[in-house]
Amino acid sequence: MIKLRGIAKSFGKQEVLKGIDLTVEKGEVVAILGPSGSGKTTLLRCINYLEKPNAGEISIDDFSVNCRKPAKKDIHLLRRKTAMVFQQYNLFRHKTALENVMEGLVVVKKLPKEEARRIGAELLEKVGLADKLDAYPSQLSGGQQQRVGIARALALNPEVILFDEPTSALDPELVGEVLAVIRKIAREGITMIIVTHEMGFAQDVANHIVFMEGGLVVEEGPPKVIFQAPKEERTRQFLARYT
Ligand code: ADP
Numbered sequence: 001m002i003k004l005r006g007i008a009k010s011f012g013k014q015e016v017l018k019g020i021d022l023t024v025e026k027g028e029v030v031a032i033l034g035p036s037g038s039g040k041t042t043l044l045r046c047i048n049y050l051e052k053p054n055a056g057e058i059s060i061d062d063f064s065v066n067c068r069k070p071a072k073k074d075i076h077l078l079r080r081k082t083a084m085v086f087q088q089y090n091l092f093r094h095k096t097a098l099e100n101v102m103e104g105l106v107v108v109k110k111l112p113k114e115e116a117r118r119i120g121a122e123l124l125e126k127v128g129l130a131d132k133l134d135a136y137p138s139q140l141s142g143g144q145q146q147r148v149g150i151a152r153a154l155a156l157n158p159e160v161i162l163f164d165e166p167t168s169a170l171d172p173e174l175v176g177e178v179l180a181v182i183r184k185i186a187r188e189g190i191t192m193i194i195v196t197h198e199m200g201f202a203q204d205v206a207n208h209i210v211f212m213e214g215g216l217v218v219e220e221g222p223p224k225v226i227f228q229a230p231k232e233e234r235t236r237q238f239l240a241r242y243t
Pocket of ligand 1: 011016034035036037038039040041042043
């Protein structure tokens, strides 16, 4: 359903992604693990063209983007099929929780305001924020802001939601509520790719683990195999440090 072929990305002379191949099936929850600096976030950002890959191909269903010579309309389409949940939430500060979720529905999906409001309220209820529709980001905790971020991503009804270390900016006591929401929507069969350092969470919510190091996929497979019987020494060393 999502296929990455030979994704490469350099910043100046630094080769951050060295040719990533990855296939993600519909409904899969993929966790990308690996040491800091291995290119996980850059890969995620390449999937929706927040970073422009230097080479490779990104396919979603029956359409694909050739990253060497992408057509503008392909980039646009790719962005429509993906939604990102950011580490720092990236909410509009001057908009309420509901307005943040409605934005994509009105601007991207061109829905009438009333319908956008109804869907937005439903989604905020789904992430446990039914009583915070009119709150501004500054009036919400980090965990609540991130749940607004998740509702906003869901509103776009994307083929895949990309989570970039969604809990790493949160105080420890707020991590659980965000992971619980991600777990809940994972059970609904939404395809997700999650960059995370939460090993327990990855082990229990993902059905496909990708271990990256030095801009390459070192090893991938089901959590049982990766966590209990990794084939690669580098995976073993990484997991020994984290679990
Ligand atoms: P990870 O998510 O695995 O920690 P990143 O993808 O964030 O890794 O970063 C990989 C490398 O790319 C790092 O060395 C980082 O400094 C570099 N990098 C990431 N984004 C940029 C950028 N916009 N400009 C220059 N270097 C960057």
